[in-house]
Amino acid sequence: MSNGFETLAIHAGQAPEARTGAVIPPIYQTSTYAQDAVGAPRQGYEYSRSGNPTRDALQECLAALEGGAVGLAFASGLAAEDTLLRAVCTPGDHVVIPDDAYGGTYRLFARVTERWGLSYTPARVSDPDAVRAAIRPGQTKIVWVETPTNPLLGIADIAALAAIAHEAGALLVVDNTFASPYLQQPITFGADVVVHSTTKYIGGHSDVVGGALVVADPELGAELGYHQNAMGAINGPFDAWLTLRGIKTLGVRMDRHCDNAERIATFLDGHPSVASVSYPGLSTHPGYEVAVKQMRRFGGMVSFRAVGGEEQAVQICNRAKLFVLAESLGGVESLIEHPGRMTHAGAAGSPLEVPGDLVRLSVGIETVDDLLADLEQALG
Structure with missing residues (x-):
């Protein structure tokens, strides 16, 4: 074979x-x-x-x-x-x-x-x-x-x-x-x-x-x-x-996840409501060169920090419509969450506590322009 x-x-x-x-x-x-x-x-x-x-x-x-x-x-x-x-x-x-x-x-x-x-x-x-x-x-x-x-x-x-x-x-x-x-x-x-x-x-x-x-x-x-x-x-x-x-469809799905995530990371990187973006496909990411060496592409996960702090990050999550407010990741549908109060709440007060202003996106395979429009309105 x-x-x-x-x-x-x-x-x-x-x-x-x-x-x-x-x-x-x-x-x-x-x-x-x-x-x-x-x-x-x-x-x-x-x-x-x-x-x-x-x-x-x-x-x-x-x-x-x-x-x-x-x-x-x-x-x-x-x-x-x-x-x-x-x-x-x-x-x-x-x-x-x-x-x-x-x-x-x-x-x-x-x-x-x-x-x-x-x-x-x-x-x-x-x-x-x-x-x-x-x-x-x-x-x-x-x-x-x-x-x-x-x-x-x-x-x-x-x-x-x-x-x-x-x-x-x-x-x-x-x-x-x-x-x-x-x-x-x-x-x-x-x-x-x-x-x-x-x-x-x-x-x-x-x-x-x-x-x-x-x-x-x-x-x-x-x-x-x-x-x-x-x-x-x-x-x-x-x-x-x-x-x-x-x-059976992992390869074709991952290509679309990556296509969409790359567009979204670039959009967020220049948005005035976003303090910083974490996505290994951005050349400004500190791990970019290592990622290029060991990854085919850079994945469908994007995290960013909100300019307005934790309450603003929570509001962004609550305002999203097409991005579903939910834990987990990696499905065909796009998800948004606040790690500090959701998936990583158990790490509060520990050395692994995540920033309160952090938002995590699992970028799905929907039409990317629809996803960008939803983030634009959620960011306010």
């Missing part, structure tokens, strides 16, 4: 079904499977927590798109993160995390894994020296990176951080949710594990919740697969099928 991205997205793990020739993988909506004899399951399937053909198709496709050895699908992005941490880390270990990480990831570290003895240090992942300084020799097991980061859209140099992590005997884990595998493949730059909320761009239609891990090392993949089964936070067959359906 060709290894072109769009070809893999449509065909990897998704050969026509053998019995009928159906071109779309069936939804194997079953909890258990008949066995030919005691200890002799057919084609290895015995119970759908342990294995399901629809989920296997998704997992094979995800691994192919990220250039990894093993893909694993989970009930949510946080379920994938939790499984990874519990498989790799033990009490007393340490993790470096972004100092503007996704609020749910921060909550997992600060409210859940810290209670069983996993410590963490926030660091600016766009600064390799800051990451190196945050590592605790002999204790740090993971350097955890988002690139772009959520919500400030910082850019991390994956290759540089892979070298730093590996020198310290740690794994480099990259949350690739904002970029998607169409725009960026962290494993090709040295990452050990890629994390996704497949709810976002991979699913792409705001109708399914899921998560994924893709790993470079088959042995680590087998260990994570064991924990996926033992912990049980698996992706159900219908959710896996919906996610596969979304993957």
Whole structure:
């Protein structure tokens, strides 16, 4: 098979079904499977927590798109993160995390894994020296990176951080949710594990919740697969099928997301009601040169800070009409939110607290002139 991205997205793990020739993988909506004899399951399937053909198709496709050895699908992005941490880390270990990480990831570290003895240090992942300084020799097991980061859209140099992590005997884990595998493949730059909320761009239609891990090392993949089964936070067959359906159009959707986001970032960059814009496709972005090196294009996420402060940022969100006021991101529809009071509210008062005047946009694939007109009226 060709290894072109769009070809893999449509065909990897998704050969026509053998019995009928159906071109779309069936939804194997079953909890258990008949066995030919005691200890002799057919084609290895015995119970759908342990294995399901629809989920296997998704997992094979995800691994192919990220250039990894093993893909694993989970009930949510946080379920994938939790499984990874519990498989790799033990009490007393340490993790470096972004100092503007996704609020749910921060909550997992600060409210859940810290209670069983996993410590963490926030660091600016766009600064390799800051990451190196945050590592605790002999204790740090993971350097955890988002690139772009959520919500400030910082850019991390994956290759540089892979070298730093590996020198310290740690794994480099990259949350690739904002970029998607169409725009960026962290494993090709040295990452050990890629994390996704497949709810976002991979699913792409705001109708399914899921998560994924893709790993470079088959042995680590087998260990994570064991924990996926033992912990049980698996992706159900219908959710896996919906996610596969979304993957088929990922490339064409991402191109339109990028087209629209580039127009909107340029518009905001010159608007008198906007103090600053964070978008890695702007040449003024401090991570622009690194983004050019490791990304195909710059994504559909744009953040900006309002001139009038927090209350003005909230009013901009409330005045938007075509941009839907909602959490999440990566769907075909455009969304607007106030991170400080919505997705990142749990980080208030912590080192990861986001600016109160920040607005985050998930730019959809609508007609861009309609989106620009909505932002113009929302900005007042």
